[in-house]
Structures are given as structure tokens and as C-alpha cells.
Amino acid sequence: MKKQYSIFLITALLALLFSSCQKGDVYKTLIITGQGEHNWEYSSPVLKQILDGSGMFSAEILTAPAKGGDMSAFNPKFSKYKLVVLDYSGDSWSDATKAAFVEYVKNGGGVVVYHASCSAFPEWKEFNEMTGLGGFNGRDESAGPFVYVSRDGQVVVDDTTKGAAGTVAERNDFEVRTLNTEHPITKGLPVRWIQASDEMLGNLRGPGQNMEILATNSPRMQFRRSEAGAPGAGAPRVRPAPPRFEPVLMAIKYGNGRIFNTLLGHADEGGGPAMQSVGFIATLQRGAEWAATGAVTQQVPYDFPTAAGPVLRPEFIPVTLDKAFEEIGSYDITKSTMYYTFIKSQIAKAGENEEALLDIEKKMVNVLKNPEATAEAKKLLLRELSWMGTDYCVQAIKDLSSDPELAESVEFALTRLQKVN
């Protein structure tokens, strides 16, 4: 037991060393939770897992007193942190705590406002300036104008229409449109992507100063989730044209501080797919880095969703090359294509890096040689090897030619490889 423990420790230390060497600084992060309409007991540890999982943050969770509790002693030391994440919508903080938070942001602190947290503190002027837009809890025209985006991509500020701020649409897959493709958070993202089964907030109001709308929903293209296994299911159900594209991701500057306001990532009783959505995960990680540093060094992950459909990470963690090669061996056509897609993405990412390409080729050859690996898996890899392989793979491919199930794919690969070898 003791030995196991020390091995675990060493491994953890090594992992820590490795990740800190690889990624540079790790930013101390405070996640504030403890009150709200949503399942914060589920969401806050998931937020920690997602942020820590990027290798850039080390988050701790601070649970505020329960609703109606004594808030006077709730006085986080914001200045100890590079980033504060709000998963909180509840009782007001003490004046001293509010003042400390404002001071923290003005001095350059980073903030992520997660999902419904933009509904918090309707009475707190500075907070509403930081979130840019918010809703619910009695907000109306006195909170500021409605701000949304028109069909042709223009930001509309409506300060004439009166009325309550904040609506919640039925839980659904919906399309997100990347409006600003130059901002560090959204640069390089697909311009259209599907967020899975999320709670779409809309009709928000707020001062909206120093705010950039990074992405909106695309209400024309809401989707019903497809019936499991039904081919052709999930065809778009076109709804009546709505008047506006509602912001879902916003970047705000306040003093020297930066605030990333994401409306995505609803957590219901069992958690649900919205937080597992790669669109939510990756934009949270990127938004957090921008809020903490003003720049984004993370690459857009290969599994970022597209208009083709939502993509989930059930464990919130991205695939690694080793994991992909571990899983690809059991591929059959009823299974996820994610590991194959990942391998293809890594080949493209390697570009002209011969060393990286050879590493991938060797891993592919290991699968070809593995008698346990399925024929379907080998067929996929033979397709890639057919163009990117070197002499290294040729014998392993030839060795498969006696397998009648693979004969066609083997011939395909060898014919193509011969062309310029």
C-alpha cells in the first residue's frame, strides 16, 4: 500500500513537472460557488476538472454560505488568484467583499462568468458592468439596453424597448455562430458549431460597455436531438425566423481586468451533455486563459464541433495519441469514429515533421501487427498509410495480404505507396 502510494506520488510529481515544463505557468484559480438555481454541486467540480485539465490552471473551489446564511464572513482573498470563476447566483456579498472584487478586476484580475452567473447581483452596478449583459432577478430596462446581433452580423443596441431581461429556451442542441474570428478566444474556431442539449439564454440586458460579442446562437438552426440509431435522424427542423441572434460568448474589459462571460454549459440534475460539449469546454479553457493573461496559446482541439453536429467528451478530457491508438484497435463501423478522426488530425498537424509522422506510422504499424485489432480498424489505418507511409510500413502491410477481409485494402495501400516510393 505504502509502495503504491509513493509510486502514485512520484508519478503525480513527474506529471506535474512535465506539465509545468510543457505548458509554462499554471494560473491559480478560484471557483466561487454555493448558491444558484442550477446544479452547482455538479458544475463547480466539473469546471475545476476542465480548467485543470488544460494544464494551465490550478483551481480551488470556494463554497459560499448557503442561501440566507451569514455572508459577512465571506471574504475571499481575490488578489491571491490570477483568475476567478463565478458559478454563483445568490445572496449578495458584503460591501467589503464587493469592493475587494472590483479592486481585483480593476488591477488586472481575470474573471470567468459561467452560464447563469450573469443573473447574479442585479443591484451591483460594477458587477453588471463587468458581465456586460445579464438577465433575470428583476432586471428590466433600468439594467441597460437589450443587446443582440442582427441577421447581417451587426450588433444591435435596443434602448427603447422596455421589459424584463432574460429568457430561457427549451433545452436543445443549438447552433452557435462565431461572430468575431479575430479575438484571441475565438480565433481559429469553426464559424458554425453545435452545442449539445444546452439551455439557451436570451433577451439579456446590460450596459454592454467595452464588450465584444464573440459568438451568438443561430436561432434559425435549432435542432432536435436525433433519435438514437435512426439513420437520417437529426435533420434540421426549421423554426419560424426569429428576430435576433443572441450573444452566447462575450469578452469584456473593465479597468485593467478582463472578463469572459459564457452563457453555455448548463448543468441539470444528472449533469447532462451541455458541459461535456467540446464547444463549451474549449471556449471555457480559451476564455479563461484570455481572462487570466490577455492572450490564448491553446490550440483549437481537433474535436471542436462543427455544423455537422455536437461532439461530447464524456470525461471532459481530450483524446491523446496513445489513447487513440489504444482504442482504435477495437473499432467497428457501429462505433465512434473519433479516434480515427483524431489520428487523421494529428497527421495533418505533423505536416512536414518527418519525426512526428514516423512516430504515428509506427503506432499504426503496431495496430496492423496486433492480432487482436479488428479488420475494420486496420482498413482505416491502411487508408492513411497508403499516402503517408514510408518503407517502414510496407512489410507489415504485405503481411496482411493473406487475410481475405483485408486483401482489398492491402492492395489499395500497396498500389498507392508504390507510386512514388
Add this chain to the structure above:
Amino acid sequence: MTKKSNRRDFVKRSAAATAGLFVFPSIVRPSALGLGGKLPPSDRIVIGSIGVGSQGMSNMRDFLELKNAVQFVAVCDIDSDRQLRAKEVVDKANNNKDCRMYGDFREFLEKEKLDAVSLAIPDHWHGIVYTETINKKVAVYGEKPISRTIKDGQTIVAAAKKNNTLWQTGSWQRSLPNFHRGAELAINGRAGKIKYIEVGLPDGGRGVGTPPVQEVPAAINWDMWLGPAPKVPYRGTCHYQWRWILDYSGGQLTDWTGHHVDIANWGAGLEYTNPVEVSGIGVYPAEGLYDVPVEYDILCKYANGIEMRVANSSRLKLGMGTTWHGDLGWIHTDRGDVLSASDPKILEEVIGENEIHLYKSENHWQNFVDCVRSGKPTIAPIEPAFNAVVVALLGEIAMTTGQVVKWDPENKEIINNPRATRLTDRPYRKPWALPTI
């Protein structure tokens, strides 16, 4: 696709105009025109269709709308239901029951004696069927994109050259006035010297996830449908949906370069050349059977310094269509009769007698018929169509390899890159092979 009604309306308008022309020339002897001012049936072009799915039927109807210009006599499809559906249309037009049906294009080409063939089949079949049809020395109306691979395209083009084939590509935008006018303004320098071209093509759409293996519908010959492509079980994605699977298509990118890149090249004098360097990024679905890029952003550099960006339209300010940027302004054209410019005065410009006048056609299908009769080249010859899809195919290779691809437009080959070179060709599943020219 939603704007297709515009094309139909246009075709109807211009068909009506053409019909008017037949009545007009009183100097022609009535006997030459046959009864009722129609051409005698002996002058009709005897034609057959290979591939009578959505596009094949659309083309057939466009030809039949020309009134006695063509006589369809045979149809060929791997789907027997579609054969019957097409035969019904043909028989109705011919007022008989004689339309012959085939499930195998080889038998169709062997038995039928035709003036012309209309081709609308999935891209992975083009290399074989286009070349075999050309080898029969008939006139060909062939759908874009010319080919699934560069090698297939080169084979088809070489066959057409060798046989001196009367060829028209289904790039019908060339026969619409706004595209013609836009290209003519651009090529005559009305936006100044062209430096940069932006081409917006459709975004990719919703996937189908991972559908299960299903029983092949009785009407479909699945093995024949797959043809030279790898053998895979039937999963409910066949007609039309083939364009979302890389084995058969490159997606919207390869499908639509035949339209908007073709127009871009036409207006920039790039019809008979290719880029020398292509780079690009593709966004692929992480999950599911559909594997074509749903977003793409490709940059092509030409030897004369022109750069062309080809991207899914949501990435571009002006969205779909072609925009020529010159040193004096820009000219933009798109479906839906769109023609705009940085300065509206550009659109008023008159093209002088000694300037470049691009080939003018008012009806794409009429143009084909006219050229089959006259032997003159059509508005959409094969080489420009190939050069349009080369942009997409090189872009696809750049996205797949993650490399900048260098291309030699003279020798039509990739320079010093074995991996990229392999992607210019796909070995065929036996017994299929590219025909000899």
C-alpha cells in the same frame, strides 16, 4: 440549392425567348422547319442519360424544355426505380413507350447509337464513365466537378482532347447574364488589375451520426454503385448523400468549385492555368459517417501573382459567390441575379469593341444543342472545368497533409512531395480500372 428556382425561372424565360426565335426567321423555308415551325425529328439530337437521379433528371427536363431539340432514347442508372421514373418522363415527351433502360453503363454505351450523352453520376465514377463515354465519340454534357481525383480528371481531359469531343460542363452559371457580365467587367479591368479573388461556397451541413448497416433496397445495385470505391456495407447513404463522404466526393468544396471558382477563373483569365501554390485548413467533423470538411479556407497563389481564397461562405464577408478584387475596386457576383461592385458606376461600364468579349450563351442547354449541330465549342469546355476542380483537389490535399502544396501548371504535377502526389490518385477496386485513352 434553395435558389434553384431562379435558374428554372431563367430557363423558362429564355426557352420562351428561344421559341420566339423559331417563329421569327421568315426567310427560312417552312419545309426546313417542319410542321408547326418545329424542327423535323430527324434533326433532333439523339441523346441518352447515364445517371438519372436529382441532377440527371433536372438536366433531362432542361433539355426537354427546349422543344424538339433532343430526343431521349435511353436511360441508365444503378437504381431500377430511377430507370422507371426517367423512362416515364422520356416516354411522355416522345409520346411512345420506347425508352430503353439500362443498369450497366457499359451495355448502354455498347448498344445505343447516340449523338450525345448526358452524364450525372457520383464523382468517384467520373474517371471511368466519362472516359468510356468520350471514347464512344459522342458529344457529352457532363456534370461538374469533372473528377474526384486529379489523375481521373487528367485522364478524362486527355480522352476528350484525343477524341476531339464536343463537351459541355454542367456549369450553367456561365449562361446566366449576371455571371457573364461580372466576369466580362472583371477581365476587362473595370475593377483595375485583379490582385485577389474571394470565392464563397456553401458551408457543410448536419451529419447523420453513425447509422447502422441496412439491407440494400431491392432497386439498388449497391456493388455497381460503389464501383471503383472501396467495398463497404450499405448504411442508408447512397443517392445524393454520397457528396458528404470522402470516398465519393470532397463535399461542398469540390462540388461547388465547378461553379464559383469556374466563374472566378473565367473573369480573371485563369481558365487555362492552375495555382502554383495551395495551402489551406479544413474543419472536419470529429464524429460520424460523413467525413468531408464542413468548413474550409484555402489560399491559392498563381504564377502571375493573383491570389485566390476559397472558403465556406460563413467565413467571408460577402458570403457566397465570386468577388474579384482589383487595384481600383471589386466586383461581386452570385446566384439570385446578384451583381454588385465597390462603385455602382463600374456596373454601368460599356465593354468596347476591341476589348475582351466573353462567350455569350443565354441558355446553357440550348448552347449545347446548338454546338452539337454546329460543331463549334460550347460555353463550358472541359479544360476550364478541370482547372476549376483542381483548385479544390489541391486544397483538399493541402488540408489532408497539413502542408503547402506546390504545383506545376505546365506539367500538371505536384512538385517534390511524394505524399501529396499519392493523394492525386486513388487506386480502384478490382475489376475496375481507369480506361485507356
